[in-house]
Amino acid sequence: MTDTAAPAAKSGPRISGAFHRLLAFSGLIALVVAFSLASPNFLQTQNILAILQATSVNGVLAIAATLVIITGGIDLSVGTLMTFCAVVAGVILTYWGLPLPLGILGAILAGTASGFVSGTIIAKLKVPPFIATLGMMLILKGLSLVISGTKPIYFNDTPGFNQIALGSAVGSVFPAVPLPNGVLVLFAVAVVAAFVLSKTALGRYTFALGSNEEAVRLSGVNIDRWKIAVYAVTGAICGVAGLLIASRLNSAQPALGQGYELDAIAAVVIGGTSLSGGRGTVVGTLIGALIISVLANGLRILSVPQEWQTVVTGTIIILAVYADILRRRAL
Amino acid sequence: MTDTAAPAAKSGPRISGAFHRLLAFSGLIALVVAFSLASPNFLQTQNILAILQATSVNGVLAIAATLVIITGGIDLSVGTLMTFCAVVAGVILTYWGLPLPLGILGAILAGTASGFVSGTIIAKLKVPPFIATLGMMLILKGLSLVISGTKPIYFNDTPGFNQIALGSAVGSVFPAVPLPNGVLVLFAVAVVAAFVLSKTALGRYTFALGSNEEAVRLSGVNIDRWKIAVYAVTGAICGVAGLLIASRLNSAQPALGQGYELDAIAAVVIGGTSLSGGRGTVVGTLIGALIISVLANGLRILSVPQEWQTVVTGTIIILAVYADILRRRAL
Amino acid sequence: MTDIDKSFPGVRALAKARFELLPGEVHALMGENGAGKSTLMKILSGVYTRDAGTVLLNGQPVDITSPRQAQDLGVGIIHQELALMRDLTAAQNIFIGREPRRFGILDERQLNRDAAAIFASMNLKLEPTVRVETLTIAKQQMVEIAKALSYRSRVLIMDEPTAALNDAEIAELFAIINRLKAEGVGIVYISHKMDEIKRISDRVTIMRDGEYVGTVPGADTPIETIISMMVGRTLSNDTLVIPNTADAPIALEVKNLNRGREIRDVSFSVRKGEILGFAGLMGAGRTEVARAIFGADRRESGEIWVHGQRVGISSPKDAVEAGIGYLSEDRKHFGLATGLDVRNNIALASLQRFTGPAGVLDEAGMQKEAVGYIRQLAIKTPSDTQEARLLSGGNQQKVVIAKWLLRDCDILIFDEPTRGIDVGAKSEIYKLLNALAAEGKAIIVISSELPEVLRLSHRIAVMCEGRLTGILPGGASQEEIMRLATLRQSSVVESATQRKTA
Amino acid sequence: QENYDIALISKGFQHQFWQAVKAGADKAAAEFGVTVTFEGPETETQVDRQMDMLAAALSRKPDAIGFAALDSQAASPLLQQAKDANIPVIAFDSGVDSDIPLTTVTTDNVAAAALAADKMAELIGGEGKVAVVAHDQTSRTGIDRVDGFVNRIKEAYPKIEVVSVQYGGGDQLQSTEITKSILLANPDLKGIFGANEGSAIGVVNGKTELNSNIIVIGFDSGAAQKGFIESGAMAGAITQNPVGIGYETVKAAIGALKGETLPKIIDSGFNWYDKTNMNDPAIAAVLYD
Ligand SMILES: Nc1ncnc2c1ncn2[C@@H]1O[C@H](COP(=O)(O)OP(=O)(O)OP(=O)(O)O)[C@@H](O)[C@H]1O
Ligand SMILES: Nc1ncnc2c1ncn2[C@@H]1O[C@H](COP(=O)(O)OP(=O)(O)OP(=O)(O)O)[C@@H](O)[C@H]1O
Ligand SMILES: [Mg+2]
């Protein structure tokens, strides 16, 4: 492996690497092909846009969760934090009547602050991430209800707000492809997260922490600081998810959010990121999130009865991951 | 504990060991004291019985989850598996009209079989436990709806059935302490699980797998078999939980169960079992489950508004675990 | 460092320990397993905080409370237990915390270039971008060394850096040490290999049971003196006796074993009562052969015969059932269940034997056996219920050995069995292996220490690049072994004929 | 007669109330020879999940859509999409704040809960402490029923105090535990209103487990509640007509497809039922098992 020797030996793995990376999509592609054959309505522009739109919120949450999972941690609060950030935006824009940019900033800051708190509890108090973020999940769930007054906050006074997710910057240029902005936001978050993970010190420490936290500490790195930073970034991304969902519903729904963490984590794990940390990719997470929404959409399009939808979804999730394992083993 | 060394050296750690084990309850005790001071209704026999009763289902589920968590795995399907087992009992007793023991047997067998399937997927196909049991969670959820015909199954034709959880064998002897049978079942499950964990080969392998699976494999142990066995036992315990909840509601509610896994896992982790495996105790899990129900009960008794209940619960869970960490550090 | 105390729950690791290091000096720290060497050095490098005592650096009292602070003060350490981030590349590991950046963005090319430069200065052939996880223990150890060098510390602590290394790498390391010495770096050198101490150290400090015993000059103190200071008695040095096993039945026969580039057509056999040594350079494929026989890895082709019967081995369980035991070279990842206590680690491979009716375990029986081995192998532990991860490195190794002794296999494959084990215990283990052979067990010993191979083996198999290049009789010369160990593919034909005669 | 494809997106799926709506829809489907699909999110908080369901239903290009909005504002872009595609939309359960639905098949939850308050007052003799165990703090039905009950008590019965309103998510077990805590905290409680099926059953379970004899008023029907009313554990309950809602929704959709004009509101009504009138044919018809 360590041979720097023959270029022939080098190109071999490279080609197969690209090929196998393509195969990673195979579960997703198989699903898409199957549904397209089964229903003529599946592979229509509108439906594809609907699938992408349905992926946007869970996709962003899953990317947020990816970061902490790579550190070997977990964040159960992503769902309720998303809601909390949406409510904060609602309070700023609707209750206080401040301008849109402040609402956006507020939501993202609220997410960052909450992630900072989670990270501090984990890094400084050594509370296990599961407990710290479970606690935060409950706290944020309650706080969302409290600050919203247990009712949805509508954004009717901020007309531009629903453009965040529903408008279509692409569509205004290419009317044939009215890609909703929400999907653009998802891709933007993905690109930024992938960049952070692969090119910045924060990303390096994210992998290092998940790989061997003690070794990082023994290397003289201030692991507390970096751990807190990872949770804060995760929180900030949840803030983006909060803006997306609020924009999509044109309201901040304070009771929503619990249970969403499971879908987000599922997307991460389906995408090949290991819950024990040290490895993971944003692209994998995106694929995982897409598999979940394609499945949900396809089964609905096929009018599969709802009770069977869950059975099929469960089975296919297991099979998709198993196929991915076989692929890696063949690698 | 089993030092064969000097008796002097022995007594030292023993005293402090017992003392510290007592302190493990400290979070729980602090909560009880606080609620007792805050409300005269809290420390009443009836309320204590209500708390214990409220702990029974989650406690049994949490014990089930403890086993797989000690192996370093996880079981997200405990909640819906519980429901599935309840529905199986309903089908056997109500739809088929068979006698009670067959219903009990059927529920526990259904649980064991499902655990066996999860375990096989994990051990043989090498699908990560999170995914395998997430898939099973969805499959079981759907199947419960399918086999029940999406409606509750009542046990009105099996009069003895609700005695499983609600009757009081203790109360019939000591009328002053009408301890519900459900609580006895919880304790019985706890005792058996603790015995299995500490005294049997299965228990030893449970810890060994969580500690270093590869080392166990290289010791010539058939790790697949033991892993499957652990998941099967977990499933069987979920069967008991299914009987408990069905007996309490005198019906099998096919839609209930999702979300219960989080409470169960929370109890396990609050009880000091590490999600990375290799360590954990049944007593800890019981304490964890009790902390959760005491909190819920106490806050309701105090009529704290619901939105604040979640905030307080989240905070106290973090604090309780933090207190436990401080205690261990002092150890 | 003077009067250093350190206690762990149930263990007094250090009691008034003392150590002194001059610039430009190589100062060896010696002691039995569990003497407190690593603990003392962890205090110096900020991993542990001391309970009592003073640390002076350049005459100034210092209080080192974190690894970071130690680095800033110019103290670097190579830990005994590898502390690498397995999912990162070699270069990323080396520069963790000090990544070169451009405009705030990691400069990966610079990083790899810097790492490559360090490797080049060490004469190490290693791609900076390879993931550490895929490296053998020896290569990982070299990455650790590279990392420690990259800090350019004034004080460099090396805690058993050569335990996993082969002669060639050791020679390279010593060249590096001499260079650093010339630059005025003070080096603390911990090792259980006595010849190294003689070769490299200026002074030797000896510890016993957490206490300071004495400091002697390295070059002109006889080894026997040092050993007796370490263990408090003198050791007899028994010589190799080769029993005549020519008529003994063949216990294990391996025919045409193949797997990719790592194992190429390996065939050999071991007789009952025979110790077959495996020699070869790092990466020769000895571990691979052992793992393939044991069923730990899949093999592409090849037959395994035990006591004249062909056995199908597809998992370690099959191997153990066929009477084969395998002690891995990587105790941390493949040997020890770190969360379990000593007793259960020893019993781990033999749990069936202690399982009574209804699956209930016979704790008393397990304890008896465990205590027996703790005594026999002199495992330093407060009790048999101590968690295995809290033992010193050498004692952990003994626990893993005990596991296989208790399992009582007919065929034992020991991969680097004495890694990290002190001289006293080493000779105990040699005696034990000889006794096991005398009992009629067939034993394979893989070792990177030629003296060990030479001292133990009745026959010596030598590997190079996945091939078995020859099997030599016991007591063969080092030169002959090295010749076979570096025998490239072109000359394999020759070795094949040799194998027949062996 | 064409085989129309009608997609019903409801607020829930697994609860018996929604299963009764589904039963009514299926009945109409069989009667009129059309195809009906029925879907709803897991809980009534998952507004966005409902949007995804509606979007998928639109992609399927059904002939008509029946929609019970969790949040009508949130749905408006998708409803607009339906309108643009010329897919008629019928609202059911609670109203949709939009002029796109051709008609709304609904029950007035506030008035229904107010009737429960009247009955409670009557049964406890006009004074004392009562409590509410509801399913959801933020969903329309949860808010309407709690408000309807609490406000009616406040306005009309000054001697009655609502001491506690708690939410159990419609989960029977959780509602049981909540009820027990309420009872233990308020030993002098006179009655509890369970604001949906799961809550009401939980209230009765809690009451039975503590051997209390408070007055329980339920909401919706189902075999369990009917049994409780028969046995006297529950004094009575308010029923909507979910089977009728499902039936009327499908019927209205067919009417719309055939070009009939529809009334703006189709009121499916609500009823009080107890031991005395449960077996009246008119009441029995609106109850479900
Ligand atoms: N974290 C710990 N907790 C409890 N005991 C410990 C801990 N670390 C070390 N010890 C104990 O302290 C003693 C000294 O250990 P140390 O690792 O310093 O020995 P060592 O001289 O380096 O031995 P070796 O040659 O085997 O590496 C041993 O008895 C060991 O079991
Ligand atoms: N995990 C791995 N993944 C890929 N290749 C590996 C792995 N481990 C070892 N190899 C390769 O297998 C070959 C032989 O391995 P190894 O170095 O363990 O042999 P060895 O003779 O036992 O040497 P050592 O002296 O290190 O024990 C080498 O080419 C090595 O690079
Ligand atoms: Mg050491």
Ligand SMILES: [Mg+2]
């Ligand atoms: Mg090796």
